[in-house]
Amino acid sequence: MSRGLLARLGLYAVAAWVAITLNFLLPRWMPGDPASALYARFQGRLEPSALDALRLTLGISDAPIGEQYVDYLGQLAHGELGTSLVYFPSPVSEVIAGGLGWTLFLAGGALIVAFTLGSTLGALAAWRRGGWLDSAVPPLLSLLGAFPYFWLAMAASWFLGFHLGWFPVRHAYGPEVQPGWTLAFAASTVRHAILPGATMVAASLGGWVLTMRNTMMGVLDDEPLRFAQARGLGPSRIFLHYGVRNALLPSLTSFGMALGFVLSGALLTEIVFAYPGQGYLLLQAVRGQDYPLLQGLFLTITLAVLGANAVVDVLVTALDPRTRG
C-alpha cells in the first residue's frame, strides 16, 4: 500500500473521530434532554421522582463533560448507543440493526442495479453515438427522473400494485411467512422489494446513464482511442479497455458517494411502501424526539459515508495508476 493511500486513510480516521465527537457534543449543547422529553410524553402520569430514574436509565449524568466523553467512547466501542425512546426499551443498536438490513437489501440492491444498468446503457449509447439507443433512452429516462419521486412511487404502487395486483404494495415481507432462512421468506422479501426497488431504479437510472454517456463521449473523442484504432485494435478491445475502463473512473467516485448515502435510507420509498428501513426509523425518531435513536442513526450514516468513500479511494487507486504517484 502506498504512502499516499495510507495518508488518505489516516484522513478518514480523523474525519470519523470528528464525526463521533460532534455526535457526542451536539445533543449536550442542545436545550432539554431525552429524559425530560420522555417524561413530558407521559403528560403527568409519572411521579417527578421517575424523572431521576429515567435519567439514570438513559445514562444522562451531571458528571464532568470529559468523564462523559470517555464513557461515551467506551460504550461506543462496545456498540452501545443507548436506549431508544420510540421503541422503548429496545437498545438503539438493536433498532438500527433491524432497519439496516432492510435498507442495505432494498436501497443497496437498487443502487447496484441502477449503477450497473445505467453505466452499461450510457456506455453503449456513447459507443453508437446518434443511434436509436442514444436518441431514445437518455431523454426517456430523464423524463422519468423528472417526476417527483413520491408521485412516481405512488403511481407505480397504485397501478402495478393495486390496480393490476402484480406486486405487494406494503411492508418488507408478507404476513404468511416467518422471518428465517427459508426459501418462502426469501421469495417473499424479493417479491416485496421489486416494486419499491424498481421505482428507485427508475428514478435514478437516467442520472447514471447520462454521467456514463457524457464521460464516455469525451473518452471516445480522445487521442488514446484514435491511436488504438490506428494500431488496428478490435472494437471490443477499444470499447472495454479504452472506453469503459477510462470512463468508469469518475462514475465510480459518484457510486461511492451514493453507496454511503444508501444507509441514510430511502426516506420517501420507505414511507410510500411502509418499508421498515433506516429512513423509516429516521422519520420515527424525529417524530418521537428520540434523541438516542437519532444520534445512533446520524453516527451510522456518517460512518457509512466515510467508509464507502475510503473503499472507493482504495478501489480508484487500484484502478488508476495516475493516482498512485
Add this chain to the structure above:
Amino acid sequence: MADVLLEITDLRVRYGAVPAVDGVSLTVRRGEVLGLVGESGSGKSTALLGALRLLPFPGRIAGGQVRLEGHDLLALDAAGMRRVWGERVGLVPQGALSALNPVLTLEASLAETFAAHPDVPAPAGVSLRERGAALLRRVGLDPANLRAFPHQLSGGMRQRAALALALALDPPLLVLDEPTTALDVVVERELLRRLVQLRDEAGFAMVFITHDLALLREFATHIGVFYAGELVEVGPVAAFADGGAHPYTRGLLAALPPGPGEDRVPVSIPGHAASAAAPPSGCRFHPRCPLATARCAAEAPIRAHRGPDHAVACHAVPSGAAR
C-alpha cells in the same frame, strides 16, 4: 507505377455538412518523406486522417479515391481496415503525448498491439518482452520503460513510445501528425534525427504533417502546401529551395524568420486564412494574394504541372511543358 505506396485522388472530406477538404490529390512513393504544411484548419491533417479512415466524429468522406499499395482503402470492410491499420500504415497521432492509454504500461500497450495482428507472426524464439525491448531501443528508449505508465514518462519519451507503437508491426508507411508541435527544439531535433535513422534502417515512407516549413526544407524529400482545404502546391523539396512557385508558399517562406547569413525582414501574409467551410470565390487565396487579377476572383485555378512532380494551382504561375 510500382513504387507508388499511397495514392489519394480528388479526396473530399466533410465535418457534418461543412466541407473541410476539397479535392486533394497526392502521391507517396516508397522511401519518400512527404511533408505537408499549412495553417491550422487548412485540412492537412483532415485529408490524411480521412484517407486512412480515421476521422473523428462527425467527419466523413464525401468523395475521391484512396489506394494504399494498390488496394482501394475506401472499399475495404472493417476487418480489412483493421489489418491495414498498424500493419500497412502506422499513425503517430496529433497530441501523441496524450495518445497512450493512461492505465496501461508500455508493455501492455505493445502487447495488445501485437495481439490485434495475429496474422503478423512474431519472430521465432523471441519473447514478448524482448520484442518490446527491441522496439523501445529502436526509438531510443531504455527498455526498462516497458514497465512504466505514460504519466511516468517525459513528453519526449511519450512521443518516442507512441512512435514505437506505430512502428510495432513494421508498416511501409508512417504518418506523423504534427509530431513536434508540443516539443521543445532540442527534443524536436533528437526526434527528427531518430526518424531519419529509422527510415534509413527500415525503409518506410513518411507523411509528416507540420506547421514548420523551414523544418521540412531540410528534412523532407517532397513538400505539399495546403490552403483552405486544397493542396495548392506540391513538389520535390528542390522546387522549394528558391521559395516555391505558388504565391501562398512564397508568402509562407517570406514570413519565416531569416536564417543565419540571410539578410531580409520577415513579412507576414496580409489578411486571415480563408476557411474551407466558406471559401472565397475563384482562387481561394486571391483576397490575400499580391498577384491577384480579376480572373483569380472569378475562376478557380486548375493544378498544373510545372516540372516533374511539381504541380501548382495558380493562374499567375505559368505551367511547364513537362509532366
